[in-house]
Amino acid sequence: MQLSKDDLLRAYRIMKTVREFEERLHVEFATGEIPGFVHLYAGEEASAAGFCMHLDGRDKIASNHRGHGHSIAKGCDVHAMMAEIYGRETGLCAGKGGSMHIADLSMGMMGANGIVGGGPPLACGAALAAKKLGTGGVALAFFGDGASNQGTVMESLNLATVWNLPCIFVVENNGYAEATSSKYSVSCDDAADRAGAFNMPGVVVDGHDFFAIHEAGGEAVRRAREDSAPTLIEVKTNRYYGHFEGDAQTYRGKDEVKNLRANRDCLDLFRARVTSADLVEDAELDAIDGEAGDLIEDAVIKAKAASRPAASELLTDVYISY
Amino acid sequence: MQLSKDDLLRAYRIMKTVREFEERLHVEFATGEIPGFVHLYAGEEASAAGFCMHLDGRDKIASNHRGHGHSIAKGCDVHAMMAEIYGRETGLCAGKGGSMHIADLSMGMMGANGIVGGGPPLACGAALAAKKLGTGGVALAFFGDGASNQGTVMESLNLATVWNLPCIFVVENNGYAEATSSKYSVSCDDAADRAGAFNMPGVVVDGHDFFAIHEAGGEAVRRAREDSAPTLIEVKTNRYYGHFEGDAQTYRGKDEVKNLRANRDCLDLFRARVTSADLVEDAELDAIDGEAGDLIEDAVIKAKAASRPAASELLTDVYISY
Amino acid sequence: MARKITYQQAVNEALAQEMARDETVIVMGEDVAGGSGADGEMDAWGGPLGITKGLYSQFGDRVMDTPITESAFIGAAVGAATAGLRPVAELMFVDFMGVCFDQMFNQAAKFRYMFGGKAETPVVVRTMYGAGLRAAAQHSQCLYSIFTHIPGLKVVTPSTPYDAKGLLIQSIRDNDPVIFFEHKTLYTLEGDVPEEAYTIPFGEANVTREGSDVTIVTLGRMVHVAHEAADALSSDGISCEVVDLRTTSPMDTDTIIESVENTGRLVVLDESHPRCSIASDVSALVSQEAFDSLKAPIRMVTAPHVPVPFADNLEDLYIPDAAQLQQAVRTVMGKD
């Protein structure tokens, strides 16, 4: 699938924004000012971007605990996201959700999720709603290799086929569920091998290659939108940081991340490809780098300056009516 | 696998006893004297017999709501079972469990189960215990086509491979989960197709053919016992009665059961095969028929005559110590 | 309202009327139609007790059979509710919550709060509960106290055909997640039910019998047991007020307190296990908020802290009955 220059720049901007967001959080977390559990997506950006580039306002995504990249790629406001992670009243969820519960239903982002395997059933529901309401929308669930074993996920794969849902299931296999290797926890060779068990296509793509993801994602979205049929895609990817911030990562091989960063970085590979093909100039990407950096800097400053939620907020938003 | 004459007679006795047990319950239920939900196994007897013939005192089975056949095949006392179904103090569970919770841990029967998909995780546990304790035992889970979609079941398949458990998973596909066809609910062609998703062998056998089941079961049990490795086997079978007693079965095709009884009955096929091969004489089978009939008659009479549990039993057996 | 129908018909009618009124209402669950993929009749079952039968014939694929995967389809109902539908999912027996509770208590219940007030999740989970059908330990539980414990869920427990219809319509129109408890022994109960659609508001208890000596707070099937006991007691000159909670979350604390302020005595009758139950919840409320009105210790009449037994005689002993309730009322009256 040939991307326009605008699309290429957009893809790069998404990935770079995510990267800046996550790298900065890594630094900020160390200062002790960010509360709670924070799971960074750095290294996996091509996945969020490659899929979400195919989605529009009709479409929904269900995410997981590692949801910042998905949110940004689906168009959530970066300032509001940052404020949310700091627990401020200006946050996307008014400071009540935090990193693990970032959501913006108005943007079709159904929520990060603190429960491994919590999202895919919800995505089935969004796909069902799109189908019944005839919106033409699709739903996409992002989840990890660890989640791919969870019963809720496999049930969702079955349901999507039984109900012919316009749904895409994306396993982001970053090699680990916390400290446990996917080689241990996933009993088949590739997580995508499970697709056959649910009579849907299963696709494996290189998670460092934005173009491969974009291509596979395009076909899956087409299949969902036109044929109302589901697809399972496994993205072989890597995370640059620990499971959560604070993870000493002693379970990882020596230099594993160093080598990945040097040789398999999705942003570097993207840049090399588009510049060597003369589609985009280095300077254009550098400009985006600068803008992304500024955006995140501004978001952090504003988040830190924002107020915490009013005390009265403790008791609101439990019910719509009581 | 060549069966001795003793084994053939034993197999027939198990199947015939189950058949008599179930046919009689069908009649007795109609009188209104049997409380609760009763799910009959008639038509599926070859499955319970074919697998359990390979099991001994070290081995455990986990069953489901349709558990009478499994229990008899695993050696549970038929009198105590009947009394249990009538809710009597002489019942296998002292009248506190009923048809859906028949169990005899001393016989390696871990329990029928009122929760669809409840058994396979338990079987994984029994297999794990056998492995850790070095008993040489295996564990086998019987469940239905409907259950095969349940997350708990698929998680168990994964766990069995990850932990190399001596475990056998038997899907008794009788075509329906209650009133819903397996063609609707199971997204792949054969439920056994899912085995590959968990890196274990998947086998389909004709559930009317005791010998085919016995053969497949033998290999699966060998694999579990010798290699500590799991297998998924799908038995294509049929139930002769409704989902539970009282089911009008309007979802079934006209004459479906009539044709099955006439042409695919596992007892008839067994008899034809062993007599035509001159392995057993008709008269020997007829004798077993008579004995099975007498046994069940006696069990019903004794069950009806037995007392209900003492009122004080309401409060006992909740904890071992409190 | 001269027309009498059963509780079961009332539930069915509420579903049918709301589906007819609002295209976004859909129904899903195991065999809610029945017969999917099979050779015989479609719409064969309507659930194991036939409660939803006929809806498929009327509304076609807005009534969806599901595989036996409660996490997936209840989660799908929840997800669909955030995306424009008003799904009514059936959890066949509430005892099966253990395989899908996450989607109810961590997802549906918490979206609105976690997302800073921006989510609406108008999902209804209908479920069957209670003892009495000899269905033993895994098909006879109440469990409504577990759902009541969870902020963000609304919990509805109708005791009559009239309430079943009005509360179910309210549940469907309500914009919060609702779990709707149908007692399996009440399905055949007949009562007056208007033909037209109507709603009964949540959080408003029903004083089904006025009285001056003792307040009996109860819910679901036990409302009828309370009336039986109250009838018997009235011939002994003891006047009982019966408060049917109708919904346990929100719970109408005002009506409870007011009644106890009038009578000075409280007995709570609850079919569920006693620990951390509705019985204890109501008792605690009153011992904090209406203590000074109390003339006697509160008494709770509940099932015992044991699983539901199978044998018919044991199950009958298990279920709280009018005799036990009468005894408790006499005790608080100082007449035992």
Add this chain to the structure above:
Amino acid sequence: MARKITYQQAVNEALAQEMARDETVIVMGEDVAGGSGADGEMDAWGGPLGITKGLYSQFGDRVMDTPITESAFIGAAVGAATAGLRPVAELMFVDFMGVCFDQMFNQAAKFRYMFGGKAETPVVVRTMYGAGLRAAAQHSQCLYSIFTHIPGLKVVTPSTPYDAKGLLIQSIRDNDPVIFFEHKTLYTLEGDVPEEAYTIPFGEANVTREGSDVTIVTLGRMVHVAHEAADALSSDGISCEVVDLRTTSPMDTDTIIESVENTGRLVVLDESHPRCSIASDVSALVSQEAFDSLKAPIRMVTAPHVPVPFADNLEDLYIPDAAQLQQAVRTVMGKD
């Protein structure tokens, strides 16, 4: 017992000592070792907070990492317990119960009863609970009242390192299914703990402070809040007795009642949501069994009926604190 160790070390030591003593004790859960299948260090994690770290090095494959499939592995622990092992399974956060509750409440809890007294299921599920780590709505719940509601389960909530060790050893040796609640903010708490193995019996509350004016019944982390409040109140001349439940099922009703009979006043302090909670359970018990001793209404101090918020200031407001408790005590003393 001069040695001081943390609550976390106490849990680890109890596991290690029981594994050494009894070959049938095994430990399983997500990353309870950590590093399975990976290139780096095995025994890398010991769970996200390192609680089980070191056990793998000591006991090898009796410490088993699991896939993230709580139904399967908690069910496997339950099944293994009926077949000769004494598994200790870790449910990382109790908030995850929604994907595996069935194996606990319908299987483990009910086997003995359903099978007519013939089953033994000596399984322990260890789990983390409670607010305070800014972990938001799905990682901060208490939920022990849900387990307490279920007949057949035993529910343990240690408040100190000493209790953590003694109650965990008791849990492992106990022949019934136990769910063992570890408060995540207590892991770093230090206290005196004997080096040798010892058990603390279930169903015996600990009167951690004697007093004559008000009984404060509490559990888990809140025991420390109660002491803080009691200290402050004592300088005002109010003498509080603090009862640490230690186990909520079985619950030591005698000690509660006896204490209230002495003090005549009860405040229950419970970190969980208020509805159908331990707070309401204890209140109900006393309002039924010790009503005549009460000189004032019972008061409950609990978290509000809302999900746990993320923002640090809101979470601090959410968690019941000593000031709220003091206020409640003053109220029952008629001094507010």
